[in-house]
Amino acid sequence: MSTPPITPPAVPAVQTQALSRAYGEMKALEALDLVVNRGDLFGFIGSNGAGKTTTLRILATFLPPSAGSAFVLGHNVVSSVNEVRRLIGYMPDFFGVYKEMEVTEYLDFFGACYRIPSSKRDKTVADVLELVGLTEKRGALIGALSRGMQQRLGLARVLIHDPQLLLLDEPASGLDPRARIEMMAVLQELQRMGKTIIISSHILSELQSLCNRVAIIERGRLIYAGPTQGIRSQMEQGFAFLIAVSGDVPAALEICRRQPETLSASLRDDGRIQVRLSGDTPDPSGLAAALVGGGLRLTGLREEEVGLEEVFMRVTRGETQ
Amino acid sequence: MIALTVIERELRVATRQRWAWVGRWLPAALAILMFGGVYLLYPARSSGDFGKVLFHSLGFVMVLVAGVGGMLSTCDCLSREHREGTLGLLFLTELSALDVLAGKILASSLRLLLGLMAVVPVLAISFLAGGTSLRSMAMLVMAILSLLWVSMAAGVFASARYRTAGQSLAGAMLVMLILCVGLPALASINETSWSVKWLTQLCWLAWPLSAYGILVAQGPTPEFFKTLGVVQVVSWGLLLLAGLRLSGSWRVVGDGSGVRFRSFRFWVAGPAARERLKRRLLDDTPYAWRCCLPAGRGRLVWLWVGLSWFIYVLGCLMRPRWFFTPESVLFMTFCTHLVLKVWVALETPRVFISDRFSGAMELLRVSLLSPRELVWGQCKALVLLFGGPVLTTVLVEVALLIMGPWGGQGGAFTRWVLFGCLVVFVADIPVLALFCLAQAMRLRSETHSITLGFAFVMVLPWLLFFGAIGALTSLPNSLSQHQDLTLWVGICLLVDFVLWAWSRARLKQPWGGLSDPASGSSTPAS
Numbered sequence: 001m002s003t004p005p006i007t008p009p010a011v012p013a014v015q016t017q018a019l020s021r022a023y024g025e026m027k028a029l030e031a032l033d034l035v036v037n038r039g040d041l042f043g044f045i046g047s048n049g050a051g052k053t054t055t056l057r058i059l060a061t062f063l064p065p066s067a068g069s070a071f072v073l074g075h076n077v078v079s080s081v082n083e084v085r086r087l088i089g090y091m092p093d094f095f096g097v098y099k100e101m102e103v104t105e106y107l108d109f110f111g112a113c114y115r116i117p118s119s120k121r122d123k124t125v126a127d128v129l130e131l132v133g134l135t136e137k138r139g140a141l142i143g144a145l146s147r148g149m150q151q152r153l154g155l156a157r158v159l160i161h162d163p164q165l166l167l168l169d170e171p172a173s174g175l176d177p178r179a180r181i182e183m184m185a186v187l188q189e190l191q192r193m194g195k196t197i198i199i200s201s202h203i204l205s206e207l208q209s210l211c212n213r214v215a216i217i218e219r220g221r222l223i224y225a226g227p228t229q230g231i232r233s234q235m236e237q238g239f240a241f242l243i244a245v246s247g248d249v250p251a252a253l254e255i256c257r258r259q260p261e262t263l264s265a266s267l268r269d270d271g272r273i274q275v276r277l278s279g280d281t282p283d284p285s286g287l288a289a290a291l292v293g294g295g296l297r298l299t300g301l302r303e304e305e306v307g308l309e310e311v312f313m314r315v316t317r318g319e320t321q
Numbered sequence: 322m323i324a325l326t327v328i329e330r331e332l333r334v335a336t337r338q339r340w341a342w343v344g345r346w347l348p349a350a351l352a353i354l355m356f357g358g359v360y361l362l363y364p365a366r367s368s369g370d371f372g373k374v375l376f377h378s379l380g381f382v383m384v385l386v387a388g389v390g391g392m393l394s395t396c397d398c399l400s401r402e403h404r405e406g407t408l409g410l411l412f413l414t415e416l417s418a419l420d421v422l423a424g425k426i427l428a429s430s431l432r433l434l435l436g437l438m439a440v441v442p443v444l445a446i447s448f449l450a451g452g453t454s455l456r457s458m459a460m461l462v463m464a465i466l467s468l469l470w471v472s473m474a475a476g477v478f479a480s481a482r483y484r485t486a487g488q489s490l491a492g493a494m495l496v497m498l499i500l501c502v503g504l505p506a507l508a509s510i511n512e513t514s515w516s517v518k519w520l521t522q523l524c525w526l527a528w529p530l531s532a533y534g535i536l537v538a539q540g541p542t543p544e545f546f547k548t549l550g551v552v553q554v555v556s557w558g559l560l561l562l563a564g565l566r567l568s569g570s571w572r573v574v575g576d577g578s579g580v581r582f583r584s585f586r587f588w589v590a591g592p593a594a595r596e597r598l599k600r601r602l603l604d605d606t607p608y609a610w611r612c613c614l615p616a617g618r619g620r621l622v623w624l625w626v627g628l629s630w631f632i633y634v635l636g637c638l639m640r641p642r643w644f645f646t647p648e649s650v651l652f653m654t655f656c657t658h659l660v661l662k663v664w665v666a667l668e669t670p671r672v673f674i675s676d677r678f679s680g681a682m683e684l685l686r687v688s689l690l691s692p693r694e695l696v697w698g699q700c701k702a703l704v705l706l707f708g709g710p711v712l713t714t715v716l717v718e719v720a721l722l723i724m725g726p727w728g729g730q731g732g733a734f735t736r737w738v739l740f741g742c743l744v745v746f747v748a749d750i751p752v753l754a755l756f757c758l759a760q761a762m763r764l765r766s767e768t769h770s771i772t773l774g775f776a777f778v779m780v781l782p783w784l785l786f787f788g789a790i791g792a793l794t795s796l797p798n799s800l801s802q803h804q805d806l807t808l809w810v811g812i813c814l815l816v817d818f819v820l821w822a823w824s825r826a827r828l829k830q831p832w833g834g835l836s837d838p839a840s841g842s843s844t845p846a847s
């Protein structure tokens with residue numbers, strides 16, 4: 001019946017071109033250019049009010065863009081609404097569940113909304129419940145489910161018409177660590193089944209192990225898009241090293257500052273010196289030699305571990321609303 | 322006083338509502354219009370007469386506004402917080418049930434009071450014209466304030482009791498109906514059958530309208546102040562009940578509701594038929610199935626209509642002298658029509674608005690259902706709910722038209738009245754549904770949609786009718802009964818037609834109201 005339209009493999013799952021959206025004067029999204037390849041588990045990251053929900057709503061055909069265009073598997077979200085709706089599953093950042101329905105009734109109802117004939121619906125409902133691990137809750141009232149279960153039910157609803165692209169708006173918010181891990185496991189399973197998944201979050205670390213690609217937006221502007229590993233090297237200016245010396249620390253700081261490859265050097269609260277070096281593969285051996293040459297005893301030298309979290313904070317500092 | 326925080330919040334919200342400004346100028350405008358009307362209709366009389374007529378007619382309108390408006394302004398105040406889950410939040414602060422109640426009432430009454438106060442200057446004209454004394458003007462204001470207070474207490478009581486806007490509106494109407502109609506009825510029954518003296522007296526004293534009645538009939542008497550006191554007691558009783566209910570109930574937000582909805586399992590025709598119906602609906606118009614939830618209300622409509630016609634027919638068979646008369650046929654017709662219309666209006670906007678608030682509408686809008694199918698689904702659900710009972714009513718009344726008790730004196734005309742009522746009923750029901758639906762897409766509030774439905778479909782024709790009668794009576798040849806009836810039916814049909822056309826156009830428009838992203842509950846507060 002409703003076989004999804006066939007799309008040539010070269011077409012990316014999502015492509016936006018100068019996508020913009022304004023609410024009155026407020027520009028929620030400004031000239032966003034984004035490409036999500038098929039099969040990606042794509043993290044879409046930004047602080048509150050950055051424009052994640054706006055972008056996903058546009059992709060879900062719920063909200064028209066004010067300028068620019070967006071394509072889902074080659075279909076324009078404005079002009080080919082029905083094709084796009086068949087291809088996507090959209091889970092908003094609130095439940096939108098009918099608390100008074102039973103789990104199966106709820107899925108049955110949305111299956112019918114996607115025009116799955118009743119002969120196939122029972123099987124589909126059983127399948128998606130199995131996939132998200134809610135089979136034993138099939139007769140329960142939705143209002144009586146825990147938050148994690150409701151979230152998984154939302155995921156089951158999204159999967160009911162077997163979409164190729166999933167748009168999940170903050171699916172892990174408000175979940176406890178266990179429920180979060182279970183949710184992530186389901187998502188990885190879905191990726192293995194060949195679905196493209198876009199998942200938004202305001203927590204970078206939540207996605208860094210899960211997603212293969214991420215985009216970071218801030219105030220409606222894209223500030224990074226690419227592989228998860230690439231964020232740090234792109235965002236960080238230079239590499240930082242931590243140096244510990246015994247004896248005359250101010251003198252050591254002075255020596256560090258004088259080195260030609262040093263970008264900056266500062267004394268930290270714990271008495272260690274943080275030095276930033278320029279270059280793609282910086283080499284601290286010159287610095288060490290200079291310190292030793294200056295008559296100081298070097299007791300520690302190592303590269304500073306900067307978590308993605310800190311990178312993210314640095315990148316978006318002062319720009320949150 | 323902590324209640325002030327609640328009031329402040331309420332007023333801030335209120336000023337953001339679209340209707341806030343209407344509330345301020347509308348009463349004054351109406352009063353001025355009435356002033357003009359009275360002035361034109363009584364040109365030749367003395368100025369004292371003019372003042373008296375103005376005083377009474379304005380008083381009447383203020384009584385109406387206070388009695389209905391008080392109830393409307395408060396009937397959704399607590400149930401809304403309940404639905405949105407914010408009531409618990411209020412209680413987690415330092416506020417007590419009393420603070421919340423006081424805040425809610427004062428905030429709602431401030432709006433209405435401003436509106437009523439806007440009328441006072443026009444009322445003062447009647448004093449200047451010599452139609453009344455300063456004393457009776459003050460007493461009129463007291464009577465109206467007392468009525469307003471009772472009416473608001475009824476609204477608060479109902480809204481503490483129920484969760485949905487429709488239910489609590491119906492509840493408030495029921496309380497007011499009991500007070501305004503039930504008490505006099507009880508008094509007269511008592512007078513004829515039991516004659517307990519104090520009961521009669523109490524009934525009349527507690528009657529919310531008696532202060533106004535006494536004022537109009539006798540002027541200031543000691544009874545006037547007594548009735549004010551008793552009415553106060555009644556209002557405080559209602560508020561006390563609301564407070565008790567409130568302080569006990571806010572904790573259980575979220576549970577309990579599920580239990581009731583399970584009644585869908587016990588569909589009147591049994592589980593198998595229910596399953597078949599569900600499948601058929603889901604395959605055909607899925608949204609209609611959702612709109613039929615929670616089921617059981619369909620049975621309730623049947624129960625009501627079936628039972629009342631059954632009793633009536635039984636009565637006709639057993640005591641034809643009482644029941645098989647033109648008057649009782651008309652009375653039955655009137656009651657059935659009114660209840661069915663009110664019920665349709667209450668039911669229509671419920672699902673749309675609750676789906677918009679829960680965010681389910683956003684999910685539906687990105688599914689393959691078109692807006693048209695959503696509207697059609699809701700209409701179909703209404704047909705499933707009300708089709709049978711409405712059809713039964715029409716059939717019974719057609720039967721009565723054909724072989725009713727139309728032989729006696731005046732019978733022939735009553736038959737025409739019944740015919741007119743039937744025509745208007747058949748036209749009103751679909752228009753009412755369509756109009757309320759269109760309002761539900763436009764507005765955020767269930768109460769507003771329902772109220773507008775009532776006002777335009779059921780009240781406006783009467784106003785136009787009386788206006789037309791008023792204008793026509795100044796002609797030399799006044800109208801006959803039949804002409805009056807024709808005029809009324811004509812006006813009703815005309816209004817229906819206009820509203821129908823408007824609603825159709827509105828429902829066809831791109832779904833401004835529904836696709837508005839701000840209607841989702843997720844939008845961050847700006």
Ligand SMILES: Nc1ncnc2c1ncn2[C@@H]1O[C@H](COP(=O)(O)OP(=O)(O)O)[C@@H](O)[C@H]1O
Nearest residue numbers: 023028047048049050051052053054838839844
């Ligand atoms: N319906 C709306 N009306 C006005 N402004 C809105 C609306 N929805 C979102 N915004 C604004 O657009 C910006 C982006 O919002 P959103 O996309 O929801 O952010 P995110 O999901 O990243 O937290 C915010 O500043 C928000 O206030």
Ligand SMILES: [Mg+2]
Nearest residue numbers: 049052053093
């Ligand atoms: Mg968001």
